[in-house]
Amino acid sequence: MTDDLPKGFRAGTAAAGFKTTGRDDLGLIVSDRPAVAAGLFTQNAFKAAPVLVCQELLRRGGPVLAVLANSGQANACTGDEGIVNCRATQLLAAQAAGLAPNDILPISTGVIGAQLRMNLWRAAIPALVQSLGRRDAEGFTRAFMTTDAFPKFASRDIGLSGGGARLTVMAKGAGMICPNMATMLCVALTDAATEREPWQAMFRRAVAFTFNRVSVDGDTSTNDTILGLANGASGVAVQSPADLALLEEALTGILGQVAHMLVMDGEGAGRVIHITARGAADETDAERVARSVGHSQLVKTAIYGGDANWGRIVTAVGYSGARFDPDRVSMALCGVERFCHGQPVNDDQEARLAELLRGKDVTVEIDLCAGSGEYTLQASDLGHEYVSLNADYRS
Amino acid sequence: MTDDLPKGFRAGTAAAGFKTTGRDDLGLIVSDRPAVAAGLFTQNAFKAAPVLVCQELLRRGGPVLAVLANSGQANACTGDEGIVNCRATQLLAAQAAGLAPNDILPISTGVIGAQLRMNLWRAAIPALVQSLGRRDAEGFTRAFMTTDAFPKFASRDIGLSGGGARLTVMAKGAGMICPNMATMLCVALTDAATEREPWQAMFRRAVAFTFNRVSVDGDTSTNDTILGLANGASGVAVQSPADLALLEEALTGILGQVAHMLVMDGEGAGRVIHITARGAADETDAERVARSVGHSQLVKTAIYGGDANWGRIVTAVGYSGARFDPDRVSMALCGVERFCHGQPVNDDQEARLAELLRGKDVTVEIDLCAGSGEYTLQASDLGHEYVSLNADYRS
Numbered sequence: 001m002t003d004d005l006p007k008g009f010r011a012g013t014a015a016a017g018f019k020t021t022g023r024d025d026l027g028l029i030v031s032d033r034p035a036v037a038a039g040l041f042t043q044n045a046f047k048a049a050p051v052l053v054c055q056e057l058l059r060r061g062g063p064v065l066a067v068l069a070n071s072g073q074a075n076a077c078t079g080d081e082g083i084v085n086c087r088a089t090q091l092l093a094a095q096a097a098g099l100a101p102n103d104i105l106p107i108s109t110g111v112i113g114a115q116l117r118m119n120l121w122r123a124a125i126p127a128l129v130q131s132l133g134r135r136d137a138e139g140f141t142r143a144f145m146t147t148d149a150f151p152k153f154a155s156r157d158i159g160l161s162g163g164g165a166r167l168t169v170m171a172k173g174a175g176m177i178c179p180n181m182a183t184m185l186c187v188a189l190t191d192a193a194t195e196r197e198p199w200q201a202m203f204r205r206a207v208a209f210t211f212n213r214v215s216v217d218g219d220t221s222t223n224d225t226i227l228g229l230a231n232g233a234s235g236v237a238v239q240s241p242a243d244l245a246l247l248e249e250a251l252t253g254i255l256g257q258v259a260h261m262l263v264m265d266g267e268g269a270g271r272v273i274h275i276t277a278r279g280a281a282d283e284t285d286a287e288r289v290a291r292s293v294g295h296s297q298l299v300k301t302a303i304y305g306g307d308a309n310w311g312r313i314v315t316a317v318g319y320s321g322a323r324f325d326p327d328r329v330s331m332a333l334c335g336v337e338r339f340c341h342g343q344p345v346n347d348d349q350e351a352r353l354a355e356l357l358r359g360k361d362v363t364v365e366i367d368l369c370a371g372s373g374e375y376t377l378q379a380s381d382l383g384h385e386y387v388s389l390n391a392d393y394r395s
Numbered sequence: 396m397t398d399d400l401p402k403g404f405r406a407g408t409a410a411a412g413f414k415t416t417g418r419d420d421l422g423l424i425v426s427d428r429p430a431v432a433a434g435l436f437t438q439n440a441f442k443a444a445p446v447l448v449c450q451e452l453l454r455r456g457g458p459v460l461a462v463l464a465n466s467g468q469a470n471a472c473t474g475d476e477g478i479v480n481c482r483a484t485q486l487l488a489a490q491a492a493g494l495a496p497n498d499i500l501p502i503s504t505g506v507i508g509a510q511l512r513m514n515l516w517r518a519a520i521p522a523l524v525q526s527l528g529r530r531d532a533e534g535f536t537r538a539f540m541t542t543d544a545f546p547k548f549a550s551r552d553i554g555l556s557g558g559g560a561r562l563t564v565m566a567k568g569a570g571m572i573c574p575n576m577a578t579m580l581c582v583a584l585t586d587a588a589t590e591r592e593p594w595q596a597m598f599r600r601a602v603a604f605t606f607n608r609v610s611v612d613g614d615t616s617t618n619d620t621i622l623g624l625a626n627g628a629s630g631v632a633v634q635s636p637a638d639l640a641l642l643e644e645a646l647t648g649i650l651g652q653v654a655h656m657l658v659m660d661g662e663g664a665g666r667v668i669h670i671t672a673r674g675a676a677d678e679t680d681a682e683r684v685a686r687s688v689g690h691s692q693l694v695k696t697a698i699y700g701g702d703a704n705w706g707r708i709v710t711a712v713g714y715s716g717a718r719f720d721p722d723r724v725s726m727a728l729c730g731v732e733r734f735c736h737g738q739p740v741n742d743d744q745e746a747r748l749a750e751l752l753r754g755k756d757v758t759v760e761i762d763l764c765a766g767s768g769e770y771t772l773q774a775s776d777l778g779h780e781y782v783s784l785n786a787d788y789r790s
Contacts, residue, residue, distance in 0.1 A: 046713035079738030112706025311507020318441035343474030390696035
């Protein structure tokens with residue numbers, strides 16, 4: 001069962017009862033040797049207790065041995081008691097698995113504001129530890145899913161100068177229809193040996209090109225966390241610039257694959273809007289335009305309805321705050337130009353557009369004619385499924 | 396019929412056929428003497444043709460005699476042809492009513508991107524001009540409504556030092572459920588005599604405290620316009636600081652009344668969220684917090700569902716960009732404290748909150764404990780009616 005994880009990592013899961021469904025909601029990954037750790041965390045000022053605990057651990061710079069994940073309770077906005085509880089979960093898992101509490105990086109997702117139900121943790125930890133080595137990447141991923149329609153994980157084998165290594169990424173976060181769970185948790189494991197600085201740096205770059213270019217509803221969660229553990233169990237070290245480049249390429253590729261899974265999550269329920277802004281004064285302006293369009297409720301509902309109401313897209317460009325001359329802006333929807341140098345293109349393409357808008361992927365291309373800045377963003381649409389799922393999430 | 400408008404103003408309307416319902420969609424207000432004009436316009440970079448034409452007219456600084464309003468077509472993103480068409484509508488109305496084209500301020504709302512159907516304009520102008528003097532404030536307001544559930548207008552009589560004057564405000568813009576029409580058009584008329592500078596200045600201040608504190612979906616329209624005409628037909632002049640203060644007080648009050656109507660529009664279909672951010676480092680930070688909460692899709696869907704999911708509110712405060720210490724922030728929902736100096740308040744108020752959340756008005760109070768900045772905002776919720784109305788607006 002465990003041969004899909006990189007060497008030296010074992011996974012375990014348990015159903016602690018944080019969720020009423022009876023499904024696994026607790027997961028543990030343990031490395032058989034100290035791993036170099038990288039981490040990226042939410043920018044929200046209210047950071048969940050596990051985020052604060054992880055940040056403190058990573059600041060110390062030492063190696064780690066485990067990741068403890070739970071769904072059902074976010075342990076966010078829980079104040080001092082939340083921190084105390086988080087440390088207690090580290091201690092419980094450490095005692096049962098023969099580790100030290102600070103060997104363990106905790107990650108959580110679920111309802112915000114409620115305190116962890118410690119009795120359920122105490123009861124579930126023995127089964128969790130006993131199952132170590134009996135779960136694969138999919139099993140671990142399922143333990144920290146929330147309303148995700150499917151588990152999101154992927155592996156790659158990388159040929160480095162010293163031999164082969166493996167990279168596995170497991171993530172949660174429902175894109176299209178469950179952005180309530182905009183909380184994105186991601187664990188990347190590799191059995192390559194690498195040093196801390198380049199490992200952390202390649203995560204920062206890879207995330208900027210992948211997860212940070214996905215937009216669901218613009219709500220930045222209190223819990224967003226990406227962890228990377230490299231334990232060197234393959235015996236292959238990443239040291240030369242060429243090896244580093246190979247590992248980074250694999251990491252960027254696999255994170256991009258998982259980011260696309262996030263947006264695609266609402267299988268059959270929505271559309272993915274691929275927004276490209278080009279010709280901006282700089283990349284910041286291009287990003288402003290792409291995010292303004294991708295966050296517009298009016299654009300998102302029109303795309304949901306398959307309505308080629310392109311004026312809403314141009315309107316969102318107009319209030320983006322980017323610098324441009326309105327008379328030079330052009331825009332194409334699904335490859336069909338609707339707006340050219342500030343003038344509408346009123347040809348007879350409505351029927352064709354209606355047909356194109358039935359597809360699952362919708363492209364929006366904006367050219368500002370103001371420079372060479374470019375940015376792409378994948379955004380979800382906004383439909384009844386979003387409202388239904390988010391209007392009554394807690395009950 | 397016309398006694399509700401200030402003295403010297405006549406209104407007329409017609410059904411031109413821009414809308415398929417057969418309802419009035421064209422309106423004209425004519426003053427019997429030159430009026431001092433004020434105007435405020437959208438900040439969107441793509442300004443509709445009538446916005447550009449009004450701005451040019453107001454820059455000249457001379458008096459005006461009329462307002463020409465239509466619904467069904469926004470004449471926005473219509474390029475050079477849109478400007479030519481807008482000027483042609485001024486000319487048609489001027490010729491029929493015995494005015495000069497530049498006496499007339501045009502305002503439009505409706506679908507973006509389509510050119511005006513000039514043949515319908517030509518056919519409808521004679522009936523429009525013939526009806527002058529036969530419509531009241533409600534009739535004129537109805538002619539530029541779109542999906543508004545009810546017409547929004549109000550009048551006040553003001554006692555000034557020289558005698559009585561009247562102020563009438565007519566507006567469109569559907570708040571709660573039809574934010575597609577976030578386009579806000581507003582015409583204010585008074586028969587008091589005032590000078591241009593203070594008249595314009597009091598509009599700027601009054602709008603900052605009223606319309607600018609209402610949020611529906613954050614989409615800033617291409618057509619937003621507020622016009623103020625003062626024709627002096629009452630024979631009462633506003634000159635002393637005391638008179639100016641009285642007029643400004645009346646204007647602010649009446650615009651506030653109409654702004655509330657905008658948010659209340661979706662009668663029976665949604666809730667109004669009254670957000671107050673206080674204790675911010677400055678007013679800008681308070682506004683950041685209020686808008687972050689008021690624009691959050693997760694907060695808006697929770698309120699729609701009557702779900703006391705207060706963690707989403709704190710989360711939106713957390714990514715607002717305002718400066719504060721997370722450990723000092725407090726938050727109350729419907730007057731029930733849920734978060735106190737960074738700690739959750741986990742008392743047994745869920746049943747009471749669920750009851751309070753059944754009301755039409757929901758209050759959210761946030762205290763940042765970081766200074767004395769304060770800002771209030773009224774926001775709409777986000778429900779199925781919004782999605783239905785906006786997913787297929789054009790057809």
